[in-house]
Amino acid sequence: MFVKLTRNELRLLFREPLPAFFSLLFPTILVAILGSIPAFRQPNPALGGSRVIDIYVGIAVALTLAMLGLQVTPLVLATYREKGILRRLATTPARPVLLLGAQLTAAMLTAIVASALAIAVGRIAFDVPLPVNFAGFVVAFLLAALGVFAIGLFIAALAPTGKAANSIGTLLFFPSMFFAGLWTPREVFPHVLQRVGDFTPLGAGEVALHSAATGHWPSLLSATVLVGYLAVFGLGAARLFRWS
Amino acid sequence: MPVIEVTNLRKRYGDTLAVRDVSFTVERGEIFGILGPNGAGKTTTVECVAGLRKPDGGTITVLGRPPRDPSLRRTVGVQLQESQLPDKISVREALELYSAFYPEPADWRALAAKLGLSGDLGSRYAKLSGGRKQRLSIALALIGDPEIAILDELTTGLDPQARRDTWDLIESIRDTGVTIVLVTHFMEEAARLCDRLAVIDRGEVVALDTPAGLVDAISAEQRIRFRPSVPVDDALLLAAPEVSAVERHGPQIEVVGTGNLLHAVTSVLAAHQIIANDLRIEQASLDDAFVRLVGRD
Numbered sequence: 001m002f003v004k005l006t007r008n009e010l011r012l013l014f015r016e017p018l019p020a021f022f023s024l025l026f027p028t029i030l031v032a033i034l035g036s037i038p039a040f041r042q043p044n045p046a047l048g049g050s051r052v053i054d055i056y057v058g059i060a061v062a063l064t065l066a067m068l069g070l071q072v073t074p075l076v077l078a079t080y081r082e083k084g085i086l087r088r089l090a091t092t093p094a095r096p097v098l099l100l101g102a103q104l105t106a107a108m109l110t111a112i113v114a115s116a117l118a119i120a121v122g123r124i125a126f127d128v129p130l131p132v133n134f135a136g137f138v139v140a141f142l143l144a145a146l147g148v149f150a151i152g153l154f155i156a157a158l159a160p161t162g163k164a165a166n167s168i169g170t171l172l173f174f175p176s177m178f179f180a181g182l183w184t185p186r187e188v189f190p191h192v193l194q195r196v197g198d199f200t201p202l203g204a205g206e207v208a209l210h211s212a213a214t215g216h217w218p219s220l221l222s223a224t225v226l227v228g229y230l231a232v233f234g235l236g237a238a239r240l241f242r243w244s
Numbered sequence: 245m246p247v248i249e250v251t252n253l254r255k256r257y258g259d260t261l262a263v264r265d266v267s268f269t270v271e272r273g274e275i276f277g278i279l280g281p282n283g284a285g286k287t288t289t290v291e292c293v294a295g296l297r298k299p300d301g302g303t304i305t306v307l308g309r310p311p312r313d314p315s316l317r318r319t320v321g322v323q324l325q326e327s328q329l330p331d332k333i334s335v336r337e338a339l340e341l342y343s344a345f346y347p348e349p350a351d352w353r354a355l356a357a358k359l360g361l362s363g364d365l366g367s368r369y370a371k372l373s374g375g376r377k378q379r380l381s382i383a384l385a386l387i388g389d390p391e392i393a394i395l396d397e398l399t400t401g402l403d404p405q406a407r408r409d410t411w412d413l414i415e416s417i418r419d420t421g422v423t424i425v426l427v428t429h430f431m432e433e434a435a436r437l438c439d440r441l442a443v444i445d446r447g448e449v450v451a452l453d454t455p456a457g458l459v460d461a462i463s464a465e466q467r468i469r470f471r472p473s474v475p476v477d478d479a480l481l482l483a484a485p486e487v488s489a490v491e492r493h494g495p496q497i498e499v500v501g502t503g504n505l506l507h508a509v510t511s512v513l514a515a516h517q518i519i520a521n522d523l524r525i526e527q528a529s530l531d532d533a534f535v536r537l538v539g540r541d
Binding site: 001004005008011012015016079080083084085087088090091092093094244 | 294295296314317318320321322324326327328329330332333337340341342344345346347384388
């Protein structure tokens with residue numbers, strides 16, 4: 001039953017052209033565009049000798065999580081509530097919480113494929129090294145995903161309609177991605193901004209991914225921040241989520 | 245033994261008492277109607293029966309169990325008011341997915357055929373007409389092969405032809421042994437389909453009877469109007485025990501009375517070789533009964 005629900009959620013996700021494109025392909029396209037700029041393939045002293053493109057693969061992974069966690073999932077779940085789909089499910093032997101789980105699983109699978117694609121294109125086209133500490137990278141990815149999706153669930157719990165959920169998600173998306181370094185790599189941020197970024201979900205997520213990519217484990221600070229988001233917003237969503 | 249028993253149901257939302265005191269029983273195999281004006285508490289009542297809301301007072305049993313018993317999700321099918329599906333899901337996918345929820349589902353292909361949805365299996369939900377969406381919604385309520393189907397306002401928003409088709413469908417479902425609880429505010433629908441009706445107003449049951457019984461209860465009085473071929477003396481008609489009054493409206497005579505009034509009047513006229521032209525019998529309808537029961541001033 002859960003497998004069928006998840007398959008159905010995936011199918012529906014890919015039938016919405018914009019979300020499907022932005023969450024699945026856009027991060028890879030970003031890597032491809034930035035990678036094709038020659039200056040971004042030169043070692044840059046401001047980035048500690050890394051190339052811009054090396055850093056952007058990690059940022060692309062964070063971008064995928066932000067799109068799915070802050071925009072797609074809250075929109076889908078709040079729409080399901082608004083349209084009475086969760087209520088209809090409550091009248092069948094399938095519990096509405098299963099649909100929630102199926103949606104999260106579908107989003108997670110999409111995030112994994114999109115991230116793998118961005119990493120593969122970075123490696124094959126632009127020689128971006130694969131994450132040195134692969135296990136650490138998986139841990140960082142999971143922590144970041146859990147933190148961001150918990151916030152997404154919280155938005156879905158609060159928003160009365162799909163439209164409202166989408167607006168809140170978009171509003172959070174831009175500052176979150178700013179702190180993850182989407183527009184300017186974090187490495188060139190002033191110290192204060194870097195420090196603030198360490199406490200944002202995608203800032204902490206990007207730091208964790210970057211550490212693992214360069215051979216370390218995610219720092220205790222990043223891990224604590226992400227687990228904190230998971231705990232606070234996850235519990236908040238669990239308390240506030242209405243099924244109808 | 246009744247399949248649904250509701251006793252002194254009470255449900256409040258904040259300060260509003262949506263259901264004050266509702267009691268009724270539904271017998272196996274019948275179509276039981278819940279009729280009432282908008283905001284009377286009909287939907288709240290069936291939502292409590294369907295286990296979607298927790299009553300504040302009273303008791304409900306469905307197939308001998310409390311309404312929130314998980315096993316009832318398999319044996320009670322529910323068609324909710326204003327409950328949609330994702331825009332991009334196809335009819336086939338919805339039927340397949342929902343049938344996977346049940347241990348022993350009905351054959352969804354046969355169900356789709358019966359509901360006239362066979363030609364729409366590939367269509368996306370958002371592209372379906374209101375009538376098709378409603379049929380799909382009914383199909384999903386029946387897909388678990390339920391013993392009881394609760395259908396809330398199932399013909400609201402349908403055109404007259406689609407409404408009639410849906411009525412035929414409901415009768416054919418009942419003929420397969422499914423007990424049906426039908427919430428409606430359409431008199432014609434209630435009169436046509438329901439074996440028994442509870443009329444709910446302001447959170448209370450104001451009448452519970454067969455449609456014909458409801459009509460009889462408000463008005464045993466009948467009126468017959470006709471234009472006699474030759475003048476008739478009032479006394480002639482008043483002599484019949486069934487006749488209580490005779491009124492004249494120009495060339496027309498209106499006879500008021502009870503019992504088998506038509507037979508009484510035609511017998512008198514025949515005995516005097518008078519022909520009744522333009523004869524019309526005016527009987528109270530379920531509409532009249534409803535207005536009398538829940539009439540507001």
